[in-house]
Amino acid sequence: MLMAEKGYNSIAGIKVVDIPNWKTFKEVLKQLRTSAAKEMYDSITLDTVGIFWSLCEKFICAKEDVDDLSEVAWGRAYKACEKEFEETLRELTLLGYGLIFISHSEEKPITAGADETIVRPAIPRRAYEIVNRIVDLIGYINVEYDEDGNGKRVLYTRSTPGIIAGSRFRYMKNQIPFSYEDLVEALANSIEEEGKHGAKLSNEKHLHYIDNSDKLTFQDIKEKAKGLWFLITEKDLTDEAMAIIEKHFGKKIKLSETTEKQKELLELVVSDLEELIN
Numbered sequence: 001m002l003m004a005e006k007g008y009n010s011i012a013g014i015k016v017v018d019i020p021n022w023k024t025f026k027e028v029l030k031q032l033r034t035s036a037a038k039e040m041y042d043s044i045t046l047d048t049v050g051i052f053w054s055l056c057e058k059f060i061c062a063k064e065d066v067d068d069l070s071e072v073a074w075g076r077a078y079k080a081c082e083k084e085f086e087e088t089l090r091e092l093t094l095l096g097y098g099l100i101f102i103s104h105s106e107e108k109p110i111t112a113g114a115d116e117t118i119v120r121p122a123i124p125r126r127a128y129e130i131v132n133r134i135v136d137l138i139g140y141i142n143v144e145y146d147e148d149g150n151g152k153r154v155l156y157t158r159s160t161p162g163i164i165a166g167s168r169f170r171y172m173k174n175q176i177p178f179s180y181e182d183l184v185e186a187l188a189n190s191i192e193e194e195g196k197h198g199a200k201l202s203n204e205k206h207l208h209y210i211d212n213s214d215k216l217t218f219q220d221i222k223e224k225a226k227g228l229w230f231l232i233t234e235k236d237l238t239d240e241a242m243a244i245i246e247k248h249f250g251k252k253i254k255l256s257e258t259t260e261k262q263k264e265l266l267e268l269v270v271s272d273l274e275e276l277i278n
Helices: 022-032 035-040 049-062 073-093 125-134 182-194 218-234 239-251 259-278
Strands: 044-046 098-102 106-107 117-121 140-145 151-156 175-178
Touching: 022 035, 022 049, 022 073, 049 125, 049 259, 073 125, 098 125, 098 239, 117 259, 125 151, 175 182, 182 239, 218 239, 218 259
Parallel strands: 044 098
Antiparallel strands: 106 117, 140 151, 151 175
C-alpha cells in the first residue's frame, strides 16, 4: 500500500510505503518498474487518492515557485497539475499491477440549493475526472442494519439516486456483501456472463522504497548536484542532463539557482542524473 496518511497500524502483515510527497511517489513508481517489485507485488493501493492530488498540487507549486496554483496566470498551473497527475497514474496503470484507489466519501447537494444530497468520492473534480477514466469499478462501502439492529457491510457497484458508484462490467450485481471473497466471486460471475453473451475471454496478463531524503538538507542536495554536474561535463552528457532538468522543471534552469521550495524537484533531477551517469 502506498499510504499518504497513517491509518494502517492495526492491519497485520501489511506492506506499506509512506508517501509524504509527490517526489517519493515518483521514486516508488521508478522502483515498481523493476522485475524484483513485480515478483513481490500483485496489486498496489493508493490511500487516499485525494491526498495524492494535494501532493501533486504542492509539487507543481514548487515547480512554479508559488504557494498556490491560482497565482499562475491563465490557469496554466492547474493544467500542469492535471497533466502531471494523469501521466503519473497512467504510467502506474501500464506496469501490470492490480490497482486500488481509496477515497473518503462526502455528501453533496445534487444541485445547488437542493435539499437532496448524493454520496460521492471526496476528491476534487479535476482528480475525479482523471481517476474515473482509469478505474473499472467505483464501489461505495456502506453499513446497513436489519430490524434487530444488526449491521452488515455492503458494497454498492451501481449508482442509486443518493450514491455515486459504477462498473464497466455489465452483469455485475448492483450490491454485494463487502468482502474480498464476495467481490472476486461477483467479478468472476460477471465476466463469465460476458462470455455467455459473446465476449472473448482471456487469462493473459497484458523493492520496497526507502526515502532517505529527509536526512539531506537542501544544501546537501545542491552540493550533490554540483558534484554530479562535474561528472556530466566530464562524460560529455550535458545535453542529456539538460533534457532531464527541463522534464522536471518544465524549463531549462541552472541547478545552482533553485530555491528551497524546489527541493523535491531537485531531488528527482539528482536521482535521474545519477542514473544517467551510471
